[in-house]
Amino acid sequence: MKPESSHAEPVSYSISDLSREFGITTRTIRFYEDKGLLAPERRGQTRIYSPEDRVRLKLILRGKRLGFSLDESREIIEMYDPAHGNVEQLQRLLQGIAEKRAQLQQQLRDIQSLMSELDEAEERARAALARNISP
Amino acid sequence: MKPESSHAEPVSYSISDLSREFGITTRTIRFYEDKGLLAPERRGQTRIYSPEDRVRLKLILRGKRLGFSLDESREIIEMYDPAHGNVEQLQRLLQGIAEKRAQLQQQLRDIQSLMSELDEAEERARAALARNISP
DNA sequence: GCTTACGTTTACGTTAACGTAAGCCTTTGC
DNA sequence: GCAAAGGCTTACGTTAACGTAAACGTAAGC
Numbered sequence: 001m002k003p004e005s006s007h008a009e010p011v012s013y014s015i016s017d018l019s020r021e022f023g024i025t026t027r028t029i030r031f032y033e034d035k036g037l038l039a040p041e042r043r044g045q046t047r048i049y050s051p052e053d054r055v056r057l058k059l060i061l062r063g064k065r066l067g068f069s070l071d072e073s074r075e076i077i078e079m080y081d082p083a084h085g086n087v088e089q090l091q092r093l094l095q096g097i098a099e100k101r102a103q104l105q106q107q108l109r110d111i112q113s114l115m116s117e118l119d120e121a122e123e124r125a126r127a128a129l130a131r132n133i134s135p
Numbered sequence: 136m137k138p139e140s141s142h143a144e145p146v147s148y149s150i151s152d153l154s155r156e157f158g159i160t161t162r163t164i165r166f167y168e169d170k171g172l173l174a175p176e177r178r179g180q181t182r183i184y185s186p187e188d189r190v191r192l193k194l195i196l197r198g199k200r201l202g203f204s205l206d207e208s209r210e211i212i213e214m215y216d217p218a219h220g221n222v223e224q225l226q227r228l229l230q231g232i233a234e235k236r237a238q239l240q241q242q243l244r245d246i247q248s249l250m251s252e253l254d255e256a257e258e259r260a261r262a263a264l265a266r267n268i269s270p
Numbered sequence: 271g272c273t274t275a276c277g278t279t280t281a282c283g284t285t286a287a288c289g290t291a292a293g294c295c296t297t298t299g300c
Numbered sequence: 301g302c303a304a305a306g307g308c309t310t311a312c313g314t315t316a317a318c319g320t321a322a323a324c325g326t327a328a329g330c
Contacts, residue, residue: 067202071316121228129226294310
């Protein structure tokens with residue numbers, strides 16, 4: 001089910017391979033295909049996932065960790081492949097990249113502020129603990 | 136509706152004040168109250184929001200930008216107030232803070248990798264544009 | 271030859287986070 | 301005195317992202 005030479009990268013994956021590796025259900029993987037985020041090959045009925053499919057899945061899950069919708073993750077993934085023929089499409093692509101970057105910078109700022117607030121909360125909690133333990 | 140002295144911070148806000156300021160609907164604000172994230176005072180039936188309520192709302196919206204659920208945002212907000220009496224609760228609080236921090240660090244890594252991928256995508260798009268515009 | 275494991279499709283169910291009225295007060299400007 | 305502006309509750313509708321289950325096919329091991 002997972003043809004590999006000795007210790008290198010597998011050539012293909014079954015759906016349960018990927019579900020195990022990433023801790024998601026096969027239903028979820030098929031759902032992503034349904035939404036146009038994956039398009040694995042088929043051997044008869046059975047889905048065969050390539051290393052590229054696996055990378056796409058990783059990108060989707062990373063997007064989820066950042067709070068992206070599946071539509072957003074699909075857009076981001078589509079930014080990678082150079083299927084943007086004409087000038088107008090390329091400029092819209094650049095526009096989309098700029099917007100995503102701005103969004104990510106906002107997230108960075110949000111994380112920074114939350115981080116320092118967590119620091120303060122931890123400070124207070126440790127102080128309260130010290131007071132409660134050794135009065 | 137928004138009592139203030141001259142140019143300083145308002146003392147209270149109406150629900151539409153906040154909805155306008157943050158670009159959300161009043162329905163959304165009431166929904167957050169329903170979920171236990173806000174608890175404004177009442178003048179009769181009417182909700183009166185304090186500056187602290189407004190800060191809470193800002194925290195909720197920041198959480199949304201980071202992909203948090205409302206439950207997660209509520210937990211984070213609860214980490215701020217020092218209503219954690221005994222030792223066990225304080226230790227669970229410290230535990231929760233540590234977990235959030237780990238999650239945020241993961242998000243930081245995710246943003247870094249996505250950022251550099253966007254850089255590469257922009258590079259390729261600019262190169263393709265140069266080829267298409269001045270061949 | 272039969273169970274077990276893995277795969278498939280189809281379809282209905284569920285949860286979060288609101289949207290969208292409807293119907294009803296109260297206050298304010300003219 | 302009345303219309304417009306804002307506020308309220310109640311309730312049904314909607315979308316995204318899967319969960320859950322049924323019903324079936326197939327290949328492997330004993």
